[in-house]
Each structure stands twice: as structure tokens, then as C-alpha cells.
Amino acid sequence: MTIRALYHTARGLQGLTAAERESTASRSIRRRLWLWRRGFVSQSDAVYDLDEASYEEYLSDYQRYVRTKRINGTWSVALSNKLLFHRVMQPFDDQRMAVYGMLRDGTFHAVDAGTMPSPREVTDGGSTVSAATDDGHGTATETHNAAQRVVERLEDEQRLVLKWVHGGGGNNVFLCTRTEDGYQVNDDHYTEAEFRSLVASLDEYLVCEFVEQGSFAAGLYPTTPNTIRLITMYDEVANELFIAAAIQRIGTDASAPLDNFTQGGLSAAIDLETGELGPGAQPPDGDGVERHLTHPDTGAPVEGVSVPGWDRIREQVLEMADACSFVPYIGWDVIVTGPDGEFSVIEANSYPGLKSIQVHGPLLADDRVRRFYERMDVC
Template sequence: MNVRTLYHTARAVQELVATERESDVSRSLRRRLWLWRRGFVSRSDAVYDLDPETYRDYVSDYERFVRTKRINGTWSVALSNKLLFHRLMQPFDDERMTVYGLIRDGTYHPIDDRRDRREVTDGGPAASGPIGTGGPPSEPPQSSAHPRETGNAAQRVIDRLEVEDRLVLKWVRGGGGNNVLLCSRTGDGYRVNGDRYPESAFRSLVADLDEYLVCEFVDQGPFPTALYPATPNTIRLITMYDDELGEPFVAAAIQRIGTTDSAPLDNFTQGGLSAAIDLETGELGPGARPPDGDGVEWHSTHPDTKMAVEGERIPGWQRIRATVLEMADACPFVPYVGWDVIVTDDDGGFTVIEANSYPGLKSIQVHEPLLADDRVRRFYERHGVR
């Protein structure tokens, strides 16, 4: 094992230890030792059905944090760096979210021109028409003659919010919903993740950000909105590349649904629901909620809105699954991907929010252990996870 691998393994173990320390699940020392010898933390004991007969069917926390990190090798950066992933998905432009710019050291760097397109004619930019007129979309007001003027990030974000009303600011690296800021414009200032900010405080917040992407806020379609309107409700699909058959496959998929506990996001670990998706029909199972202590809560209807969850079907599921597999097939050098997508209409339209190189598995395996599927087990064995 080389120095680089040792370093990353040590970092992964540190992350695993931190997860155990942050767990609010009480376990006896004897039980904790039993779990640790098998690679699990206490939180997983409360989510999974772990006993001497069943634990071997689950991808353990050690395997997830340490070994699945290695599956994509040097290409993991294509997923962990959200801007590189955005570029990688360029052939699938209809399914990409717009990335307006990058904030770095207080400076705004334009990235995507799909909403800010300027056609150069006769040596100069063409005029832009207003949104909805059929012409090129309107430009936000420019705060300076040069878009990369030092220290202009806050003004550029404010200018963009004048056009879009809502934006998502997210760190270029990292996942799990951490470091994601949902920003909106209000009559007397701004909101960030539901909290009010006067303009001066909002400017300070943006000015202090570093390595953050300024992204469009994707409007979800009628189906995810009906599940819970107060949060974006994303689908997580895990794809694996089968080297023997030379094709990717969907190993598992869940519909994540926000709650009052998880808002403004839909994260399972923060109290959101996870409903298993039937890979053939798109039908949802009951929503699982992480334990407050011991035992997973199961909900056939949403605990806040009382809307049905179990038995509902994702509209356009066949197209969603087929398109995600097409994306995975275009990148066989990245064999292991956790895709986060938002359904945008009832015809199978969707937008990819991001992708993960070693996706979290609790919200997946709460429904059934991944290794119970022989094809999934073979994939993990081929890549040294098992």
C-alpha cells in the first residue's frame, strides 16, 4: 500500500470514528465491540437488522467509508468536484442544472452561458431580449465592466437573484447536503436555508464563501411537490458497471422526501424519509425514517402532510432509469456512481443535481441489504470491497 493510499485510508477511518462519536444511539460496550469487529457503527445497528446471520449481507460502514472510496480510483475526482462533474455531463445538457458561476476568493467567475448566452456578431455581443419573449434570455444587471473584478461576488449573486429569485450556492467539494445554501429574494432582504438575512448580512455571507458554485434552483415537478412541497425531493440511484457484460445497471434506487425535521433539504440522516423504488415499475414502498433512539419508523403516508407515499408511482420512471443508465454507460471509467436527480415533469423529465463517488448507504440498505443481490455482490468483490 503506497503512501497516498495509506493517507486516504487513515482519513476514511477518522471519518468513521467521528461518525461513531456523533451517534446518539446508546449501545453497551460489548455490543459496540461486536459491531466494530464487523465494521459497523452504532447508528447502523439501529437502522439495519444486524445479527450473526444477517450482517454479512450488508455493506458495512468500514467498507463504505474506506473501500468503496477506492472503486473509482483517480476518476473519483470527476464526481467529488462538482464543477468537473458538470463538465463531464456536457453531452446530457438537457439533464444538467445550470451553473452560473464560481465564487473564489471573493471573485465571481462565470461558468455556464446557457442562460447568459451572448452571440458574437461583428466583433461585439448581440443584444439580449427578456425572458419569455422567444429571444436570448436577459442578462442580470452588471455591477462592473469586468465580470471577474476582485471582490464582486456578492453583487453578482444579488444581480442574479434579481433575475432568478432563487439560487443554490454549494461547495465545489463534499456531499451529503452539507454546505448547501438555498437562497431566495424577499421583499425586505433575503432568505438562506429558511433564515432571514438583511442585505448587508447577505453580502457578508456571500463575500466570505470560497470555492462555491452559483447554481440554478431546479423547480421540481408535480409529483415530488405533492410528496412534500417545502423541500426539493430527490431520487438517489446507484449505478454499477458490469465489466463482464460491458454495461451499467441500477443496483438500487430510493425516493427521498423531506419533512419538517429535515427541511430545507430531504436528507435521510437529518430526519427525511427514504422510500424504496421498484426498479421495474417505479412504485414506492413505505417511507423509512431514521431512528430517534432505536428502531426505524415506517410511514405509508407522509408524517406531516398525510399524503400517500406507499404505492405511489414515479411518473416517467422508465425514461428516467434509461437515461441515467445512458449517462453511466458514457462514463465506464467511473464504474460506481450515486446519482441525485429531481423529477421536473410527469413525462420523465429530470435534472441531475449532483453525483457521488462513494454514496451513503444507510438510506438504501434500510430497505434491504445490498449484498443480497448476487450481481451487486460480484461488483463489490471485483473492486475489493468484499
């Protein structure tokens, strides 16, 4: 085993241990030992309801945390580094969210050319600060001050997303909104001085466009962005990409301001042929999974609703996956923005979480998916 493989194994085991420690499912020591010997943590038992007859059809937590990390090898960086992924996606500009810049050591570094506003004056806690500085020759030059540039962009757009270049799973993401008396970051209110201090403290964060979801996604639950997760795999025998599974994630009062399943959001399976949603599964607060035909907070229909333009979404995601087929395993997060299958890619993951997928059934029950994981030495 290489040093790199040893490192990823150690990190994977750390993640597995942390997942068990954070589990809210109560299990006896005897049951936990049964689960651990088979590679599962207690929370998965609550989601999957495992037994001797079925557990081998589920990709285990050990396989996910330790072995799937190795699938993409060194090319996993093309997904795990969000700025690099943004560059990889350049041929698909219509599906890319705009990345205005990166924050590093209090400095703003522009990314997408032509996306930042012109220098102007804005108010900072009652005093006026110019977005331009004098270069000593009477010429105005644009400031690189991180807080100033983010405040300036919010003056134009009212909403932004700040996300860590290396983060995943909804962690280290700040949804920023300009309000009448300051700023809202996720669920917290900030004065302008507090907001500037927050931005100045962020290191290696991307300043991204807030993608406006279309009426379909907003109709599911208007308070959060509601994203589709698709997993693509490369079939070496058929020499083609395929979609292994797809779900519609739907925010709830418990998960807001995000739609993450592990934080209490809903996961509805998408029929890969028709785009129709199944019931929304909600993770257990203890044991068992709740399944909702309608949204538990708003009453909006879930089961039977169809993703608009599903054929277009499916084919374009496969086209993007084919363009980077050297990365054979990708979890895509996309948000539907229009009525005819228009969408934006929010991010992609090299070893996506699987509970929100397998809550609808075991992945390894599909022979093509099982063959993929077997060829990749995952199971």
C-alpha cells in the first residue's frame, strides 16, 4: 500500500469513527458489534434497517469512507478543489455558477473576468470608504480588500454564497443576504462591521453567485435551495458513463438554510426514466425513517411530482461526466433553474455521501453498480 493510500485509509477511519460518535441512534453493544463487523455505523442501521439477509446489498460505511475515496485517485482533486472544478467545467459555461473571486488572507483575488462591479463608494459603519485607491499618480486602482469587495457585490446582487474551496457536505458554506439593517448569514443577523470582520477572517473561500432556483424547486420548499444529487459511474466494459442513482433533496424547517438530508432535509428518489419523485424520506431522530407524500412543513406535494425537462438534465449531466471521464465516480449537485430542464451545477463530489441515496434501496442490488464498485476494489 502506498503512503497516499495509507493516508486516505487513516483519514477514512477517522471519518468512520466520527460518524459513529455523532450517531443519534441508540444501539446495544451487541448490536453495535454486529454492525461494526459488517462495516456499518449505528445511524445507518436506523436508516437501512439492516439484517443478515440484506446488509450485503448495501455499500457499507467502511466501504464509503475508506474505499470509495481511492476510486478517483489523484484526480479526485479535480472535484474536491472547488476552484479547480470551476475551471474543469469551463466548456459548460451555461451550467456553471459564477465565481467572482477567492478570499485569502483578507485579500480578494478575482476569478471570473468581468463579473465584479466598477469601483465606487459605499458606507462602512457611518463613514465613507472608496472601492478605489490612488496609486500615487492620481490614477484610481481597484481595491483588493476582501470585505470591501464582498460588501460591494452584495450591494448589487443582495445575495451571495461564500464557500470553502476544500469543503463538502454543506459544511463551511455561508448564505449571505443584504438586509435593510445589515446582513443575514445563514440564520444569523450581522451588522456591517460584524459582517466585514467575518469576511476578513475567511481564508480560501470562494465568492459565488447565489443561483436562483426555478418555480419547480422553489415550489418544493421556498426557504432553501433544493438540489438534485446524481451519481455517475464509468462502465469500462461498455465504455460509457451511466447514472447510478438520483435524488431530489428538499429543505425543511429542520435543515434550513440548506437542504442536507443528514441535517433533517428530505430525500426523494427520482425515477431515472421518467423524472418522477417518490415520497420524501426524512432521517430519523433516533430510529426509523419517516416518509412523506407531501412536505411536512408546507404541505406541498412531493410524491408523483416530476422534474421538468428531466431528459435534458440527465443527458447534459452525462455529457459533462463524459468530458471528464478520467474521473470515473462523481456525485453531482445541480439545481433546476427553469421550466425546460435548465440547471446550474452547484458542486461535484469525489466520494459522495450515500445514506440519502440508499435510504431508498441498496445500491449493490443493481448489478451494473455492483460491477463498478467491484472493479474499483470497493467491495
